Amino acid sequence: MLAAPDAQEGGEPEPALLPGELAFCALLLLLSLFLLWQAHGISGFESLTSAGMFPMLAAATMVVTGAVFSWQSLRRGPSNVSGQGNWQAFVVQITPPIWVGFTLAVCLYMLALPRLGFLGASFLFLLMSMRLLGSQRWLLNVGVSVVTLAAIYGVFQTIFSVVLPKGSWLQNLFR
Amino acid sequence: MMQALEFFLMSWTDPYLLFLTAAGTFAGIYIGAIPGLSVTMAVSILISFTFKWHVNEALTLISGIFLGGVYGGSRSAILLNIPGAPAAIATGLDGYPMAKRGEAGTAIGLTTVVSVIGGFVGIAALAVAAPALSEFALKFAPRDYLMLAIWGILLVGALSGGSLVKGIFAGALGILISMVGLDPMTAEHRFTFGHVQMTAGISYVAAMIGFFGVAEVLMQLHELKTRAVRQDVSRIVPSWARVRKHLPLSMRASAIGVVVGALPGAGGDIAALMAYDHAKRTVKNPTRPFGQGAEEGLVAPESANNAAVGGAYIPMLTLGIPGDAVTAVIIGALYIHGLKPGPMLMIETPHLFWFIVGSLVLANCFLLIFGLTGIKLFAKIVETPKPILLPLILVLCAVGAYAVNNNPVDVYWMLGFGIFGYFLKLYGFQVGPVILGMILGPLMDKSYRQAMISAEGKPAQFAAEFLSSPLSAVILAALLLTIFSQTAWWRRWRGTA
Numbered sequence: 004m005l006a007a008p009d010a011q012e013g014g015e016p017e018p019a020l021l022p023g024e025l026a027f028c029a030l031l032l033l034l035s036l037f038l039l040w041q042a043h044g045i046s047g048f049e050s051l052t053s054a055g056m057f058p059m060l061a062a063a064t065m066v067v068t069g070a071v072f073s074w075q076s077l078r079r080g081p082s083n084v085s086g087q088g089n090w091q092a093f094v095v096q097i098t099p100p101i102w103v104g105f106t107l108a109v110c111l112y113m114l115a116l117p118r119l120g121f122l123g124a125s126f127l128f129l130l131m132s133m134r135l136l137g138s139q140r141w142l143l144n145v146g147v148s149v150v151t152l153a154a155i156y157g158v159f160q161t162i163f164s165v166v167l168p169k170g171s172w173l174q175n176l177f178r
Numbered sequence: 179m180m181q182a183l184e185f186f187l188m189s190w191t192d193p194y195l196l197f198l199t200a201a202g203t204f205a206g207i208y209i210g211a212i213p214g215l216s217v218t219m220a221v222s223i224l225i226s227f228t229f230k231w232h233v234n235e236a237l238t239l240i241s242g243i244f245l246g247g248v249y250g251g252s253r254s255a256i257l258l259n260i261p262g263a264p265a266a267i268a269t270g271l272d273g274y275p276m277a278k279r280g281e282a283g284t285a286i287g288l289t290t291v292v293s294v295i296g297g298f299v300g301i302a303a304l305a306v307a308a309p310a311l312s313e314f315a316l317k318f319a320p321r322d323y324l325m326l327a328i329w330g331i332l333l334v335g336a337l338s339g340g341s342l343v344k345g346i347f348a349g350a351l352g353i354l355i356s357m358v359g360l361d362p363m364t365a366e367h368r369f370t371f372g373h374v375q376m377t378a379g380i381s382y383v384a385a386m387i388g389f390f391g392v393a394e395v396l397m398q399l400h401e402l403k404t405r406a407v408r409q410d411v412s413r414i415v416p417s418w419a420r421v422r423k424h425l426p427l428s429m430r431a432s433a434i435g436v437v438v439g440a441l442p443g444a445g446g447d448i449a450a451l452m453a454y455d456h457a458k459r460t461v462k463n464p465t466r467p468f469g470q471g472a473e474e475g476l477v478a479p480e481s482a483n484n485a486a487v488g489g490a491y492i493p494m495l496t497l498g499i500p501g502d503a504v505t506a507v508i509i510g511a512l513y514i515h516g517l518k519p520g521p522m523l524m525i526e527t528p529h530l531f532w533f534i535v536g537s538l539v540l541a542n543c544f545l546l547i548f549g550l551t552g553i554k555l556f557a558k559i560v561e562t563p564k565p566i567l568l569p570l571i572l573v574l575c576a577v578g579a580y581a582v583n584n585n586p587v588d589v590y591w592m593l594g595f596g597i598f599g600y601f602l603k604l605y606g607f608q609v610g611p612v613i614l615g616m617i618l619g620p621l622m623d624k625s626y627r628q629a630m631i632s633a634e635g636k637p638a639q640f641a642a643e644f645l646s647s648p649l650s651a652v653i654l655a656a657l658l659l660t661i662f663s664q665t666a667w668w669r670r671w672r673g674t675a
Contacts, residue, residue, distance in 0.1 A: 024605050031347070038354055038369075045361075045368050051637065052630045054361035057623040058368060061353040068347040075343070097604065102399050106597065109392075109572060113593050116576065117586050125573050132572070136402060136565035144566070151570055155577055165581040 020079050022092035028073040035065035101136070108132045120170025125152055185529040186536035188234070195238045199537055202239040203544040206246020211253035221247065221504050233515045234533060240508055241537040245545055247504075248446055248483050249293045256285045256476075258571070260390045264617060265446035265483040267610045268454040272468065272475030279471060283553060287414040288473060289480045290549030291421055292428045296481035297542040299432035300439065300488020305535045308492045308524075318441060320628035321643055325653045326441065327618040327625070330448040331611050332660050333455055342664040344607045352615020353622060355380055362620070363627070375587065382616040384579040384588040385595045389609040391575035392596020395568050397603055402564050414553050420473075427457060427474055428481040435482030439489025445504070446483035446490070447614065453482030455660075488538065494519055495531060 039062035045055030112128035119127070129148040138144055159165040189195040221243050228236035251266035256273035269289070276285040318326075331349035332342070358369045359379030370376035431453035438449035457468075457478035464472035494505040512519050517530070524531055562570075579592035599609050633640035644654050662668055 021605060027601055027605050035347075041369055042354075045366060051635050051640075052627045054364045054366040054368060056630075057626050058354060058357045060626075061350045061357070061619075064350040065347055065354070068343045068350070071343045072341065072347065097601075099400075101402070102396065105399055105568075106396065109593060112572075113576070113586075113589055116580075116589060121577070121580075125576075129569050129573060132569040133565055136399075136568060138563065138565035147566055147570070151573070155574065159577055159581060165577075166584055167577070167580070168586065 020076060022089055022096055025073075025076050028069070028076045032066070032069035032073050035062060035069040038062040039066055104135050105132060108135060117168050118170055118172045121167035122152055122156065123170055124168075125155075181529065182532045185532040186539075188533055189238050189537045189540050195234060195537075196540070198235055199238045199242045199540045200544050200548075202242020203246040203541045204242075204548050206243040206248075207250040207253075207545070207548055209243075210247035210250025221508065228511065233517065233530075236511065236515055237530075237534055238537045238540075240511065241534065242541040242544065244504055244508070245297055245484065245487055245538065245541045246548070248487055249290070249297075249480075249545055249549060252289050252293070252476075252480055253286060256289065257282055258394070260394055260571075264386070264613055265450050265486070266479075267447065267613075268450045268479035269476060271454070272466075272470070272472045275466075275469070275471035276473075276476070281471070283414045284416070285473075285476055286553050287416045287550060288420065288424070289476050290546065291416055292424065292431075292477045292481045293484040293549065294542055294546045295425070295428050296432040296435055296484035297487060297545060298539070299429065299481075300436050300485035301535060301538045301542065302488070303436040303440075303485075304488040304491050304495075304538070308496050308531075317647075317649060319643075319647070319650065320625040320632070321640075322650055322653055324622055324625040324629060325644070325650070325657055326448070327622045329653065329657045329660060330451060330618060331614050332657065333448075333451045341606060342661065345611050348602070348607050348609065349611035349615040352612035352617075353619040354615075355385065355612070356382070356616040356619030357623065362624070380591055380616075381579075381583060381588050382613065384591045385616055386613050387575045387579045388592040388595030389599040389602075389612055391571060391578075392592060393599030393603055393609065395572055395575075396596065396600040398564060398568055414550055424473065424477045427461065428477050430460075431456065431478040431481040432485035435485030436489040438482070439486025440492045446486040447617070449482040449486040449489070450479035453478040491534065491538070495534070496524055 039059065042055050042058035042062045045058060046053035047055065050056070108128060108131055112124055115124035115127070118124070126148055129152075130144055133144045133148075134141075156167065160167055189199055221240065228239055231239075248265055251261055252269045252273065255261040255266040255270035256277050259270050259274040261267045261270050273285050273289070276282065331352075332345065354369070356379070358376055360366070360370075360377050361368055367377065434453045434456060435446070435449040438452055439445060454475060457464075457474045461472075461474045464474045466472045468475050490505045494509055509519050517523060517527070575592060575596075576589050579588045580586065599612075602609055602612075629643065630640055633643055644650050
């Protein structure tokens with residue numbers, strides 16, 4: 004498990020940067036500046052009670068704190084990765100292949116939900132991702148998927164009256 | 179007096195009302211325990227069934243769902259580190275480390291008992307001190323609400339053991355996310371980027387599921403090969419000695435819960451965090467260090483958030499002001515049932531007040547029964563191999579986010595926040611302050627503008643008013659102390675003291 008770096012503001016030695024941490028901090032700082040600019044665009048400085056004033060205060064807080072932790076990260080020096088380039092270390096430690104594969108599967112699932120419907124998309128996602136994560140027993144995977152989906156469908160659709168996506172492709176097929 | 183007792187016992191003696199209270203408590207616990215289904219959502223959905231019912235039937239069901247839902251959120255926090263509701267964020271800080279060591283049964287048993295204790299303290303406060311506490315809450319000015327909300331966010335950032343600077347950043351980010359949409363006062367577009375779909379804002383439930391559910395699943399991918407810890411659920415009911423040991427802390431935390439719960443806008447979430455902070459500061463020898471599975475880290479927030487339920491009813495019934503998001507939904511339901519929560523409710527229909535108190539006491543008794551049973555099934559969740567468990571949680575998260583508005587866009591938001599939350603967590607940012615910022619952002623915006631208007635738009639007068647009343651000064655001092663306690667100076671001073 005990757006250890007999240009604790010920012011030790013006391014006198015203890017601080018842990019080395021994780022791969023990509025400095026870039027992430029810089030991106031957050033850029034995001035804060037963009038949001039401050041957007042907040043200013045709401046109503047400028049027309050009044051201290053305008054619609055944009057409180058968002059500007061919040062965004063300014065983000066800019067200041069973003070600058071502080073970016074500076075702290077910069078001072079902590081390069082990430083402690085022996086014999087690996089920064090990009091390679093990022094791929095290995097932060098976004099390993101299984102992480103990328105699973106995240107892609109989740110993205111596909113989200114895109115498939117309105118098209119295949121909840122039951123179809125979820126069933127395919129469960130089977131695919133269980134296999135991807137290393138569960139080799141197909142029968143168990145199918146059984147768990149069917150039982151869980153039946154329970155979720157029953158509880159949400161019947162008891163809570165939540166209309167789960169039916170799937171535009173399936174509806175067109177049976178029209 | 180006899181009439182009050184008669185109404186108090188009504189839900190105990192009527193079999194149908196008894197059944198509805200039990201059903202509401204049971205449903206509240208299990209819905210609250212499902213990751214992504216908050217107690218607000220449970221109350222919102224289940225309350226819609228009651229609109230055609232008799233008011234007494236509706237009130238008993240609501241009482242059960244509210245108490246059960248607040249408690250149920252702790253189960254997913256302990257077993258999966260995914261709080262069922264913001265009120266359970268603090269519970270996961272020590273509950274999850276206990277579950278990782280196989281002590282989920284002990285954690286849930288202790289949580290149940292102290293939740294019931296907290297619940298009784300809250301209900302007793304509601305019955306005895308409702309009018310007095312309501313008057314106290316009335317003294318809070320908008321600037322006090324603003325400071326309370328800032329304090330709440332700071333506490334999450336400071337308490338979770340991470341960097342305060344990153345905690346403040348995360349809180350401010352949450353506030354900005356809550357600003358997306360139309361300004362409630364002037365209807366100006368804020369951060370909508372010209373998209374009509376953005377004018378409705380971003381659902382905090384979708385964000386909460388993303389930051390806590392999806393991000394946790396993505397984090398767990400690094401631990402796929404770690405074998406699931408076998409949970410010891412053979413002894414769930416805590417020993418009397420253990421309960422007695424924690425009773426003083428539970429009572430103090432319950433008192434915090436009642437007072438904070440009674441403050442309009444500040445519900446069980448802030449109460450739980452404040453109680454956790456109190457425990458951290460006052461308990462010298464916890465069972466384990468805080469954040470690593472201290473029993474005191476469970477006792478304090480769980481006593482407080484259930485005590486806050488009784489506290490939240492106080493301003494709701496006596497002033498018509500919601501104590502938190504759930505009571506806001508309940509107030510809406512009471513109006514639909516033809517009741518007008520507020521001072522006149524106590525004068526015109528005092529019997530309803532005692533009926534509600536009686537129903538809450540009954541629901542709290544059911545909480546003890548249902549809370550101490552069925553844990554083995556829940557514990558099995560964490561023993562499930564991760565390659566099977568993680569995809570299942572992901573599907574549950576997707577359904578939870580979709581169910582908020584029946585809108586697939588919320589599912590996309592959830593995924594986006596989940597991936598963003600993964601990187602935040604990985605690089606040492608706490609996601610709790612983001613969620614709290616999202617929930618408290620609108621209140622802070624409104625309070626800031628009201629406070630500034632009352633200071634005639636003059637920044638110097640605005641700043642001076644923070645010292646104008648003892649109440650504001652006390653909150654300001656507490657806020658500053660929280661910031662100061664995170665600095666190196668404080669640590670050095672504590673080290674030499």
